[in-house]
Amino acid sequence: MPKIITIAREYGSGGRLIAQKVAEKLQLVYYDNEIIDLAAKELGIDVDTIRRVSEEKTSSFMYTMSSSAFTLPLNDQVFAMQSKIIRHLATYDSCVIVNGCADYVLEDYDNVLTVFIHAPFESRLKRVEEEYKEEHDNAKKFVMKKDKNRTNYYNYYTTKKWGQLKNFDVTLNSDLGLDECANIIVDLYNKM
Amino acid sequence: MPKIITIAREYGSGGRLIAQKVAEKLQLVYYDNEIIDLAAKELGIDVDTIRRVSEEKTSSFMYTMSSSAFTLPLNDQVFAMQSKIIRHLATYDSCVIVNGCADYVLEDYDNVLTVFIHAPFESRLKRVEEEYKEEHDNAKKFVMKKDKNRTNYYNYYTTKKWGQLKNFDVTLNSDLGLDECANIIVDLYNKM
Numbered sequence: 001m002p003k004i005i006t007i008a009r010e011y012g013s014g015g016r017l018i019a020q021k022v023a024e025k026l027q028l029v030y031y032d033n034e035i036i037d038l039a040a041k042e043l044g045i046d047v048d049t050i051r052r053v054s055e056e057k058t059s060s061f062m063y064t065m066s067s068s069a070f071t072l073p074l075n076d077q078v079f080a081m082q083s084k085i086i087r088h089l090a091t092y093d094s095c096v097i098v099n100g101c102a103d104y105v106l107e108d109y110d111n112v113l114t115v116f117i118h119a120p121f122e123s124r125l126k127r128v129e130e131e132y133k134e135e136h137d138n139a140k141k142f143v144m145k146k147d148k149n150r151t152n153y154y155n156y157y158t159t160k161k162w163g164q165l166k167n168f169d170v171t172l173n174s175d176l177g178l179d180e181c182a183n184i185i186v187d188l189y190n191k192m
Numbered sequence: 193m194p195k196i197i198t199i200a201r202e203y204g205s206g207g208r209l210i211a212q213k214v215a216e217k218l219q220l221v222y223y224d225n226e227i228i229d230l231a232a233k234e235l236g237i238d239v240d241t242i243r244r245v246s247e248e249k250t251s252s253f254m255y256t257m258s259s260s261a262f263t264l265p266l267n268d269q270v271f272a273m274q275s276k277i278i279r280h281l282a283t284y285d286s287c288v289i290v291n292g293c294a295d296y297v298l299e300d301y302d303n304v305l306t307v308f309i310h311a312p313f314e315s316r317l318k319r320v321e322e323e324y325k326e327e328h329d330n331a332k333k334f335v336m337k338k339d340k341n342r343t344n345y346y347n348y349y350t351t352k353k354w355g356q357l358k359n360f361d362v363t364l365n366s367d368l369g370l371d372e373c374a375n376i377i378v379d380l381y382n383k384m
Contacts, residue, residue, distance in 0.1 A: 163357060169367075171362065173361040188368060
């Protein structure tokens with residue numbers, strides 16, 4: 001029976017790096033934007049468009065835009081398709097899924113270890129400025145906007161609230177160290 | 193320099209048992225109701241009275257009751273005294289402190305590992321019924337009341353909200369296993 005690790009993370013927390021370390025140590029398949037790509041292919045929409053909308057909840061504008069072409073608004077279709085694919089992956093093989101809503105999508109599944117990675121705002125800002133090498137006029141506002149988008153997206157599509165510790169088996173402040181966090185997740189996976 | 197582990201926990205999560213395991217493995221002093229006893233001694237009030245009020249926030253009734261005898265209501269005095277003692281312990285020697293507000297009381301201290309232990313409601317109810325062997329007319333209501341009291345107490349005395357993952361370096365669902373949780377905390381402490 002497959003064992004699944006879902007990892008949700010705050011933007012700039014290094015959660016994706018931790019997930020990659022975990023997948024490498026455990027020799028597990030790692031899914032991240034791949035899920036979105038798969039969803040995109042099934043929907044027949046180009047990947048860039050679908051990535052852009054994947055962290056925005058449906059707006060009335062999007063609804064108007066898409067209502068002539070689709071039964072559901074584009075974002076709702078993306079969420080439905082991503083959920084379908086996540087559930088498919090989770091029944092197929094053990095894997096690490098980096099996705100903000102995977103804990104919710106798989107909440108009725110057995111053998112799922114749900115993880116949330118966060119960090120103090122200052123640490124995340126520093127990582128975005130130094131490591132991600134992304135150029136923004138205002139990195140602070142960019143991180144805050146990302147937080148807001150992820151919160152809105154989760155709260156819109158699930159019946160839970162974003163970033164509630166009760167949703168997760170383990171939450172970790174990545175200031176503890178990326179390797180330390182990865183090792184904890186690896187140990188818990190091995191004991192599942 | 194002392195290294196401190198603070199452990200807050202949901203009632204019935206087994207958080208206290210985990211804390212005891214951690215203290216034993218690390219050979220650290222363990223503070224729990226001892227803190228309250230120390231506070232009681234300094235205040236000169238009997239221990240039972242002070243334990244009873246320690247998880248209730250100040251009510252207008254308490255305020256009236258105590259206003260003739262003390263400058264601050266009894267609960268406020270207890271909180272202030274507990275905070276003072278927790279800060280004293282944290283500068284004195286490495287230790288494990290099981291206290292719902294210790295993460296807040298020590299938030300400006302270095303070398304503090306903040307932990308929150310929780311579990312699904314059903315698991316906590318089961319533990320209360322089976323292991324704690326406490327007799328209640330209605331265990332379910334008793335656990336819910338405990339949750340409400342701890343939430344109210346924390347939200348009243350701190351500037352934060354109870355049970356927010358951002359307040360903690362690590363939060364753990366004790367269904368992962370009490371020993372597994374204790375081992376994670378021990379490893380993190382050793383790497384501090």
